[in-house]
Amino acid sequence: MALTILNTRLIDRGTTLPADCLRVANGRIVSIGGPRIAQPDDVRVDASGATLLPGLIDSHVHLAPGSTQLAATYGVTTQLDMFSMPEVMAQEMPRSAFFTSGIGATAPGGHPTIAFPPFPYVTGPEDAKRFVADRIAEGADHLKLIYDDGSGLMLDLPTLDAHTVQALTDEAHAHGLTVVAHVSTAAAAVTVVECGVDVLAHVPSDLLSPADIEALADVAVIATLGVVGDGFNGPSGQLPLLDEPELVARMSARWRQLLVDQSRRWMPPEPPDSTTARVNTLALQKAGVRVLAGTDAPNPGLVFGASLHRELVHLVTAGLSPAEALVAATNAPAEVFRLTDRGRLAVGARADLLLVDGDPLVDITATQRIRHTWTAGEPVLPEQYAGSDLELAGLRFLGETTARIMARLKEQWPV
Structure with missing residues (x-):
């Protein structure tokens, strides 16, 4: 599954990246940048107000x-x-x-x-x-x-x-x-x-x-x-x-x-x-x-x-x-x-991802406000x-x- 996460804060190695979108394909991070990285057939996730972290x-x-x-x-x-x-x-x-x-x-x-x-x-x-x-x-x-x-x-x-x-x-x-x-x-x-x-x-x-x-x-x-x-x-x-x-x-x-x-x-x-x-x-x-x-x-x-x-x-x-x-x-x-x-938001890394509401660089408890998680690009469904x-x-x-x-x-x- 290919997906692009849009309009999000990206945190890698404890710092905010100068980009707001991340694209995943074949279980890996394939690009980081702006909205143009999204492809026509991607699943698109609007992550406004949220932060994306490595798993x-x-x-x-x-x-x-x-x-x-x-x-x-x-x-x-x-x-x-x-x-x-x-x-x-x-x-x-x-x-x-x-x-x-x-x-x-x-x-x-x-x-x-x-x-x-x-x-x-x-x-x-x-x-x-x-x-x-x-x-x-x-x-x-x-x-x-x-x-x-x-x-x-x-x-x-x-x-x-x-x-x-x-x-x-x-x-x-x-x-x-x-x-x-x-x-x-x-x-x-x-x-x-x-x-x-x-x-x-x-x-x-x-x-x-x-x-x-x-x-x-x-x-x-x-x-x-x-x-x-x-x-x-x-x-x-x-x-x-x-x-x-x-x-x-x-x-x-x-x-x-x-x-x-x-x-x-x-x-x-x-x-x-x-x-x-x-x-x-x-x-x-x-x-x-x-x-x-x-x-x-x-x-x-x-x-x-x-x-x-x-x-x-x-x-x-x-x-x-x-x-x-x-x-x-x-x-x-x-x-x-x-x-x-793993452990990074970087091109080539496994797409193990955690999307949370808020900014954990300001309030560490923001990591608890989980919107979505993915392992190797696949969504994790708690109900399963x-x-x-x-x-x-x-x-x-x-x-x-x-x-x-x-x-x-x-x-x-x-x-």
């Missing part, structure tokens, strides 16, 4: 059945999966809408064993070659490793040692893979960066010193501020995503009910404080570190696609400009993960997801995962 990229999810389809209804057209089992990867389509680590590298019994069925562990440096080869055979696009002893959450978990992190990183780099490391503390972040990893999967929860920030200068960081910011009830007494009317309006009844149910789960008397993570995020951004927008969906309170719009709000609240937040969800992750065909077999399979998968986690917790802390 958004969520740099941190864990796949579930139908998650790519759900995310696309919110204009999140690419997801970077940071730990999923091969059977989930095989079911999820289209393959062009996500990139995956497959199974992450962790020590026996280490994080996130509690959330998954049995999977291969890494016991030491000697396992690195086999582990990386197996992930590549499963279709991995990057390597995820976990370096977290639980101390950031006052837990005691087995974890990889630095020699094993180094061996995994070296082997992955030998095969051209980007290496992402899950960490939760400043000390762990510095250690994995010394081992050569490329991306940190979370901003540390304890305060980074100036020396720490200098040590992290050459890596990218996926902020995931919404894990805390949206995972616990807010002032309204419910999960914050439920207080976003534009996002909730696009959400199916079953997902809304899931959020309501999660709002009623046990909550600590005082929700965790994300102030330090926000301070760290801004300090890293100011130091030139590439901050990427990622949600860690489907943690409690997070919904594929919808929560990335909330993550943009968290980044701006932390002190990034709206332009910097948009970069964190478009061209920055595309460049860090070498996704050369709601009530579908994919939606039911995804919610069933999340229910089974939650039950597995609760059973493991009861084993560890019997009442």
Whole structure:
């Protein structure tokens, strides 16, 4: 299908382009300019008062059945999966809408064993070659490793040692893979960066010193501020995503009910404080570190696609400009993960597009006022997801995962 989007603000790499029309053919952007680029047989979309963005990229999810389809209804057209089992990867389509680590590298019994069925562990440096080869055979696009002893959450978990992190990183780099490391503390972040990893999967929860920030200068960081910011009830007494009317309006009844149910789960008397993570995020951004927008969906309170719009709000609240937040969800992750065909409004790029009312360079919440989304030039129809077999399979998968986690917790802390 060929279409031309007319009379719109075009934002690429966080700046407004000197054009107001964009034409798509054969799933690609073929021209950018004025009204004359439209061809006689094109579908024409009058986008007066709206802004056209590249399809958004969520740099941190864990796949579930139908998650790519759900995310696309919110204009999140690419997801970077940071730990999923091969059977989930095989079911999820289209393959062009996500990139995956497959199974992450962790020590026996280490994080996130509690959330998954049995999977291969890494016991030491000697396992690195086999582990990386197996992930590549499963279709991995990057390597995820976990370096977290639980101390950031006052837990005691087995974890990889630095020699094993180094061996995994070296082997992955030998095969051209980007290496992402899950960490939760400043000390762990510095250690994995010394081992050569490329991306940190979370901003540390304890305060980074100036020396720490200098040590992290050459890596990218996926902020995931919404894990805390949206995972616990807010002032309204419910999960914050439920207080976003534009996002909730696009959400199916079953997902809304899931959020309501999660709002009623046990909550600590005082929700965790994300102030330090926000301070760290801004300090890293100011130091030139590439901050990427990622949600860690489907943690409690997070919904594929919808929560990335909330993550943009968290980044701006932390002190990034709206332009910097948009970069964190478009061209920055595309460049860090070498996704050369997306994240841009540029001739030749995939026509993954998000059309929103208003100007997100002025008000970042404008990204939530969605008019249309397209993947490879084809319109996304939210009604095709709601009530579908994919939606039911995804919610069933999340229910089974939650039950597995609760059973493991009861084993560890019997009442």
